[in-house]
Amino acid sequence: MDRLQHSLARCRDRRLAAILDSAGRAAFAAGEVLRRKYDTPLKINHKGRIDLVTEADLASEQAVLKVLQRDHPGIAVLAEESAPVTEKTAISGPLWVIDPLDGTTNFAHAFPWFAVSIGYLEDGECRAGVIYNPVSEEFFCAAAGAGAWLNGRPIRVSRTNSLEQALLATGFPYSVVEKGDEVAKVVEVLRAMLPKAQGIRRAGAAALDLAYVACGRLDGFWEINLKPWDTAAGIALLKEAGGLATDFAGGDFSPFVPQLLASNSLLHQAIRQVINSP
Ligand code: IPD
């Protein structure tokens, strides 16, 4: 718990500190569930042909909800496994946005790269977030105007300003199995970016991709068709760490927008140019 207390001590906004405190405790509880279930036989169901949901996703979500709903019964919840996005999803007012297991495919294959992600929005704006990797024990958190931290230490985006020196990440949406034109677009951008960047990773957990941009290990990240729970917490981190998130046209990003380009801000234009004219 030390790393949470360290971050809380640096957050002067009492209300957001209370939000972070609950989100942090919820993420640790869920991380414990994931650690217990990791690398053991699991019940796995399919939401789509390649889109899985395991008993670990469901148990982790219950662990998160138990803490958040006890601490803040009045705050609405958008959680991946129990409350899908609908037209009625509250974009106004306070809202928790929860991915109980980001990186389910990795988890199901015992590939140790996944996280719990809990974002807090007010009127659609990402105001706070926590991302917890229970394998590496890295706990990222941020609160608007107060900073972003990794295990209690302040984090900042990188200063890389040329694509040639940039380590980038991307992701492939589940929708590629249904939409041939999406495969073509994803591959086209990848083909154009590969010779320009120093390296490109596809590790399989969008929340961690964003946390890694926020702490400077990655210089940029892009993906299409992400869901609000993939990005809500990571965007809060990125903003507080000095990064930039937009759609591919350069317009404001919100977790309800289907295109995301996140960067250290210095490289934003260069990455955007390749995405838009591959
Ligand atoms: C997925 C991961 C992956 C990204 C997919 C997401 P899930 O989330 O973040 O990296 O490429 O688009 O849906 O299903 O593991 O929670």
Ligand code: CA
């Ligand atoms: Ca996810």
Ligand code: CA
């Ligand atoms: Ca998930």
